[in-house]
Amino acid sequence: EKKDKKDKKEKKRSREENGAAPKCADEKPAKETRVEGAQAAGDVAARKAFLKEHRMTMEGNGVETFFPCYTFAEAKFPAQANEAIQNYAKPTPIQAVSWPVIRAGRDIIGVAETGSGKTMGFALPSLPHILGAKQKLPKVVVLAPTRELAMQTSVEYERLKVNQVCLYGGAPKGDQIKALRTNPDVVIATPGRLIDLCDSGLCDLSQVSYAVLDEADRMLDTGFEEPVRKILGMVNKKRQMLMFTATWPDSVERLASSFLRDPIKLTVGSTELTANVRVKQTVEMIQQYDKDKRLLALLKEYKVGDNSRVIIFVLYKKDAPKVEGLLKGRGYTVGALHGDSSQAMREATIAQFRKGEIPIMVATDVAARGLDIDDIEHVINYSMPLTIEDYIHRIGRTARAGKTGTAHSFFMHPADKNLGWHTAKVLRDAGQPVPPELEKYGPPAVKQVEKTCNISEMAPAPKITFDDSDSD
Template identity: 40%
Template sequence: MSGFSELGLIPELLSTLDALNYQEATPVQAQAIPVILKGRDLIAGAQTGTGKTAGFTLPLLQKLSSGGKTRSNGVRALILAPTRELAEQILQAVQRYSSNLNLRSYAVYGGVSINPQMMAMRKGADILVATPGRLLDLYRSNALQFDQLEYLVLDEADRMLDLGFADELDVLFCALPRRRQTLLFSATFSERVKAMAGVILRDPARIEIAAPNSTADTLSQSLIAVDKKRKVELLQTLIRRHVEHDAAAQLLIFVKTRKSVDELESLLGEQGFNVGAIHGDKTQGNRMSAMQAFKKRETQILVATDVAARGLDVEELPLVINFELPINAEDYVHRIGRSGRKGKEGAAVSLVSADEVQQLAAIETLIGHLIERRDEPGFAPEHRLPETALGGQIIKKPKKPKKKTIPGSGQALVKPGEKPVRKLRFIDHLDDGKSSNPDRRRRKPKKK
């Protein structure tokens, strides 16, 4: 690891980093900062929690500090993010790192009134953090102009494509100046992202800190096979065990649907836990309030959909529980990446039912290894979770064959040398219409 003073950063930034107690650059920072300062386009892949935001923010701040003044409705550096939560998190980092610089930064995103954002943009912004949809709304309303734009950053581009921003991105790329420096940062790079990078980047430098879609070495992963109807019961058991081990320890629970978030929030709240919740139907104010309360350790448990998978940075989060596996395998990487960040130890446990085996196989193929399976006493599933193999294979064990019988005899077929076991039935006693049981003689049909 390198010290920040060796990366060519200006004294104002070094002073800020020293005040923040940033001693050494992470690998992605050490490699990305010099490349960006040289003006090259960049595509960088690194695990979550490795300092990607500082990796692109610090050199951009340095380059902007020596530039001109931003005009009204103008922007000089644009950072695109897939969610409001991530946009706010990036903005906070930008403002923290630029405390000794005379630069203006702002964030725009949907879910809130557009009018205050239009008013704020009249002053212009040196750095604007935005979600694609709201950015286009401002551009089409003439509240935003791109003629001063010099730098474009796409953070978590794969997620933007997953959320259906492909059309918005196409429109934006056409509206932005061609002469610009473009940077792509993400923990995962799908084939669609690679194709997009080939179109918008010019002779980019490439940085790959770890294998694509890999997870941190400080994070342990395991899964527990359980019937779907018993997931809530198992979740309660895991939470009680976690709290008994450390009464103040926090945990983050991921589910697929907003309904599941509300149900778990209500259930855990009734049991006396301090619970927060985040999903797409909650107002932006409620979502930000829940995120901040969790980051400040005012709440112990946070239940969330994938909107929190990329916009939550907690200094120490010992446990992430996947109550349900995500639909997109890439989201698993980002979910569990909330724990084990910045070299801290962490754990991720997934509760997996038999109907989620397809998602499990896709996740294991993406991360390049099988997730350790462990049994939980008292929760052995009635519906067995099939074994999986890399490449998306699902290994189904053959069912036990039923014993074949000789038709009409009730006698099971046996291997040569074995003594057959004869099962007596009423038909075996029949002899010319007479039976050894006088009450069950076969009657002759009546003559008509």
């Protein structure tokens, strides 16, 4: 007892000598402020420069305590991640900033251009959830809007050497049920098939601690809201929620708030709809009868077949076989991807296109959000999509992984007039030439929307953002 009293006196004397206030008997220890990321010592200047360089913003409570992981070593992933990252020099901006936030267990919204490394942005940090759990039930669930995107995410998880299953409709259930019986740690799925298997008692999500919505804007539109809500109701209530996307409209943000707890939102570039600035965009005013001739001229210009790959987008599935037939008749090797393709045909076409055996793919928008191939040089919009969000995703199939690419779009008046103003704005924002005809379109009428909870209304939170006008 005397020794304890002596130790307390020594600690008190030491505190006073070091300039600390005497500790009161009922004083509680000060709560430690955790600083996550490689710069735990507090390199605020480096973070500020990094965010400014990459036009990034961070919003949410406690953003000031997170610092980027500038190297893979600083991210401190388990050894089995080494093979997946060995061909990359450093994390992409969205990875560098999101990993410390995810590692701290926070819910997150990550908004970044297509091809920016979002898949590994959520896949790598899921490893601790997998490796640290003892139960045999799935620990991670990744929801995707299309089977193509689900399959691509599955390929990325294969590189991490974890037991995972990919579930999607349009394919026999037998093999998927067999895979579920191997006790996978990760379930990657489209909502419809996953609900079907869960309702049949074949998949138990109750131990999932890490839930991801990939292409979250699409997952939360009207067609997917209820299935997503049902699936998230099946997972562990204490789960961590991650949403990654290339676009983030206000309507989606309002809905997303009901699935998130005190999230941090990370944005690379503008929060408005913006195109990848490395894509050289050309919008050509044209008539229907001139499209075939111009398409053939462009393919000749691109020297297709000389290690050059092209995706040609059409709006309706009935148009895909027509364009495919036109090009095959001119001697081109072509594949098609649309709603009437069988699953086996779709998988074979994507595999051949990825290997370069098929240099041209004609596709409907079903492929726009599911293809993740780094070396697509050109995108041609034979017909414009219905929404500007789909336009952004289409042209985002090129210029991936830091590369450059071209996107050439055929725009018809009056058929495409609803996209006129939006397209002109996307071109201007990306520093691309705007055809005079597009300048004539006025902004669309503003629709009144019911006010609901927004991330900015959850709680007052700081926003870290730097632009060229920042003088500090």
